[in-house]
Amino acid sequence: MNLLLLEEKDFLPSGEARISGRRHRQLRDVIKAVPGKRCRAGILGGMRGHAEILACEEDLTILRFSEEDPPPPPLPVTLLIALPRPQTYTKVLNCAVEMGVKRIDFINSFKVEKSFWQGSRLSQEYLDNELRLALEQAADTVMPQIFFHPRFKPFIEDELPGLSPGAARIAGIPGAEEVPERFAGAPVVLAVGPEGGFTDYENGFLLEHGFTGVGLGPHILRTEFAVAALLARLSIRSF
Amino acid sequence: MNLLLLEEKDFLPSGEARISGRRHRQLRDVIKAVPGKRCRAGILGGMRGHAEILACEEDLTILRFSEEDPPPPPLPVTLLIALPRPQTYTKVLNCAVEMGVKRIDFINSFKVEKSFWQGSRLSQEYLDNELRLALEQAADTVMPQIFFHPRFKPFIEDELPGLSPGAARIAGIPGAEEVPERFAGAPVVLAVGPEGGFTDYENGFLLEHGFTGVGLGPHILRTEFAVAALLARLSIRSF
Numbered sequence: 001m002n003l004l005l006l007e008e009k010d011f012l013p014s015g016e017a018r019i020s021g022r023r024h025r026q027l028r029d030v031i032k033a034v035p036g037k038r039c040r041a042g043i044l045g046g047m048r049g050h051a052e053i054l055a056c057e058e059d060l061t062i063l064r065f066s067e068e069d070p071p072p073p074p075l076p077v078t079l080l081i082a083l084p085r086p087q088t089y090t091k092v093l094n095c096a097v098e099m100g101v102k103r104i105d106f107i108n109s110f111k112v113e114k115s116f117w118q119g120s121r122l123s124q125e126y127l128d129n130e131l132r133l134a135l136e137q138a139a140d141t142v143m144p145q146i147f148f149h150p151r152f153k154p155f156i157e158d159e160l161p162g163l164s165p166g167a168a169r170i171a172g173i174p175g176a177e178e179v180p181e182r183f184a185g186a187p188v189v190l191a192v193g194p195e196g197g198f199t200d201y202e203n204g205f206l207l208e209h210g211f212t213g214v215g216l217g218p219h220i221l222r223t224e225f226a227v228a229a230l231l232a233r234l235s236i237r238s239f
Numbered sequence: 240m241n242l243l244l245l246e247e248k249d250f251l252p253s254g255e256a257r258i259s260g261r262r263h264r265q266l267r268d269v270i271k272a273v274p275g276k277r278c279r280a281g282i283l284g285g286m287r288g289h290a291e292i293l294a295c296e297e298d299l300t301i302l303r304f305s306e307e308d309p310p311p312p313p314l315p316v317t318l319l320i321a322l323p324r325p326q327t328y329t330k331v332l333n334c335a336v337e338m339g340v341k342r343i344d345f346i347n348s349f350k351v352e353k354s355f356w357q358g359s360r361l362s363q364e365y366l367d368n369e370l371r372l373a374l375e376q377a378a379d380t381v382m383p384q385i386f387f388h389p390r391f392k393p394f395i396e397d398e399l400p401g402l403s404p405g406a407a408r409i410a411g412i413p414g415a416e417e418v419p420e421r422f423a424g425a426p427v428v429l430a431v432g433p434e435g436g437f438t439d440y441e442n443g444f445l446l447e448h449g450f451t452g453v454g455l456g457p458h459i460l461r462t463e464f465a466v467a468a469l470l471a472r473l474s475i476r477s478f
Contacts, residue, residue, distance in 0.1 A: 002459045072457030095464050100457075138458040178475065217339075217474055218311030219377040220241045225334050228467035229474075235456055236417065236472065 001026055003139040004041040004051055005132055006065060017051070020060040027053070027061050041065055042141035071141040075100035075235050076187040078164050082109035082194035083148070084223050086119045090130060091224035093146075097134035099231045102144045103163075108152045109202060111194040117150055152202065156209050164189050169211040172230060173203055174220065176213030179233040183214075188234055192227055240265055242378040243280040243290055244371055245304060256290070259299040266292070266300050280304055281380040310380040314339035314474050315426040317403050321348035321433035322355045322387070323462050329360060329369060330463035332385075336373035338470045341383045342402075347391045348441060350433040356389055391441065395448050403428050408450040411469060412442055413459065415452030422453075423475040431466055 004027065010017040019027070027033040033053045041051035041063075049068035053061060079096050083089065083106040096104055108117075120126060127146055135141060149155040168183055171191035191198075191206055198206065207213065216229055243266070249256040258266070266272040272292045280290035280302075288307035292300060318335050322328065322345040335343055347356075359365060366385055374380060388394040407422055410430035430437075430445055437445065446452065455468050 094461070095467075098458055098460050098464055099468070137461055140458060216471075219337055219339050219379060221337050222333070222376055225337055225463075225467045228334075228464045229338070229471035232455075232468035232471035233475065235468075 001030065001136045002040060003048065003136050003141070004039055005044055005136050005141065006041055006051070007044045015064070016054060017063050017065055018060050019063070024059065024061045028056060033061055040139065042071065042139070043067075044135075044141055044143060046141055047071070048139070048141060072100060072139070074102045074142060075231065076167075076185075077101050077231060077234055078103045078105065078167065078189045079192065079227070079231075080105045080107050080160075080189060081192040081223075081227070082107055082198070083112050083116045084194065085113070085116060086121050088195075088223050089116075089119070089121055092227055093127075093130055094134050094137070095224050095228050096231065097131055097140075097144050098138040099228070099235065100138070100140065101231065102142060103147075104144060105147045105149055105155070105163075107149045107155055107191075109194045110199045111196050117148075122148060153205065156205065160189070160209070169206075169209070170214045171198070171203070171206045171211040172216065172226060173198070173213035174215060176215040178217060179214045179230065180212075184234055184236040190230060190234065192223065192230070195223060240269065240375045241279060242287065242375050242380070243278055244283055244375050244380065245280055245290070246283045255293060255301055255303055257299050257301050263298065263300045267295060272300055279378065281310065281378070282306075283374075283380055283382060285380055286310070287378070287380060311339060311378070313341045313381060314470065315406075315424075316340050316470060316473055317342045317344065317406065317428045318431065318466070318470075319344045319346050319399075319428060320431040320462075320466070321346055321437070322351050323433065324352070324355060325358045325360050327434075327462050328355075328358070331466055332366075332369055333373050333376070334463050334467050335470065336370055336379075336383050337377040338467070338474065339377070339379065340470065341381060342386075343383060344386045344388055344394070344402075346388045346394055346430075348433045349438045350435050356387075361387060392444065395444065399428070399448070408445075408448070409453045410437070410442070410445045410450040411455065411465060412437070412452035413454060415454040417456060418453045418469065418472040419451075423473055427473055429469060429473065431462070431469070434462060 006017055010019050031039050033056050037053045038050045042048035047067040049066045051063040051065050053063050055062040079101050167187040167189045169189045249258050270278050272295050276292045277289045281287035286306040288305045290302040290304050292302050294301040318340050406426040406428045408428045
């Protein structure tokens with residue numbers, strides 16, 4: 001936890017915050033909170049700063065928050081990704097959210113197994129918890145939005161045009177040219193296929209709908225590392 | 240498995256190969272091997288090509304291999320990384336090997352827990368298996384070398400100079416300038432700290448020994464994604 005994520009509802013009218021549950025236990029066991037100790041904190045959807053511990057009780061910690069700086073800038077990437085198997089799904093969420101993505105659309109694809117759509121990890125409760133953990137890792141405060149689209153073509157044809165009207169569209173396609181420099185730092189819709197890749201039909205469909213194929217070089221990466229590598233290239237600002 | 244990894248010892252004098260164990264089961268259960276079916280294959284340390292299944296028996300598969308192309312070029316990066324906790328260690332191995340790193344040196348650092356050095360995952364047996372799986376994922380055939388250095392300073396002072404004499408040295412240091420373009424594609428020694436980062440003393444020591452600090456932007460990534468993102472930037476050839 002690189003940042004303690006606070007919410008408006010944690011605050012008392014006095015301005016102090018009371019937290020319990022996971023965050024309380026983490027402060028107690030990892031940060032070794034004692035009165036007077038400070039740690040990085042932020043308000044969900046708001047500013048970052050420091051929390052000063054005022055009291056540590058059995059089941060709750062009381063603290064005072066002071067604002068300092070805004071959250072890190074978001075990465076202007078909308079990630080469309082074929083719904084991965086459950087463990088990979090969690091890794092992709094972690095990776096994309098840590099790297100500053102604020103919108104992820106999980107889509108269907110021929111090679112997505114039907115059972116993946118039934119997983120408990122798609123629940124709002126699971127997502128709420130995982131997304132908070134990823135924000136705390138990244139020292140970010142802005143909650144990303146996650147959507148699920150169990151139909152591939154209607155999503156690309158009917159919904160995508162309204163999502164990111166001015167954004168470039170690129171799709172990870174093995175063997176395509178590596179991410180061209182012009183996309184770095186620009187608003188981009190990035191499509192990533194399932195294990196084994198999009199089918200030829202799906203690749204053709206994406207290309208017909210304005211996507212440019214981009215590759216990652218000669219090695220074949222598992223999904224979460226392909227996402228990390230593509231986002232790392234898209235986030236370059238200093239080149 | 241994007242490539243079936245064969246070894247010289249799998250081959251019979253007739254030129255056919257017989258495989259059993261994990262690879263046999265994967266061919267049978269995942270590739271659904273039947274006589275006449277082909278799959279991508281490669282010789283450990285050698286060429287890639289295709290394997291044609293000749294026979295599938297209860298405990299072994301017999302196949303014929305034909306050479307086609309060399310393995311993908313290695314990434315000219317030596318990764319020095321503070322030994323991570325066991326699960327993260329495996330993810331770092333997977334990521335670096337899939338991205339083409341051929342030498343990884345796990346080093347000590349103040350924040351590395353002593354118990355990490357006792358883990359069963361440091362055994363040659365564990366490594367042999369994991370490295371093969373990562374090569375099969377990446378469609379690579381060249382086995383990387385893995386080393387362990389339980390002392391930080393002697394390694395940096397005495398051993399490092401002989402390892403990669405002409406290579407640039409860079410170290411991931413939060414807040415430093417993002418990976419400068421001049422390092423992309425060049426031989427590089429990349430140092431990555433533990434969870435929580437190198438200490439100020441260690442950072443100073445690295446800078447004194449010729450390392451340039453490089454950052455990854457405003458978000459704090461967990462170790463395996465930081466490695467993926469740094470390697471992705473170092474592997475750029477088209478910018």
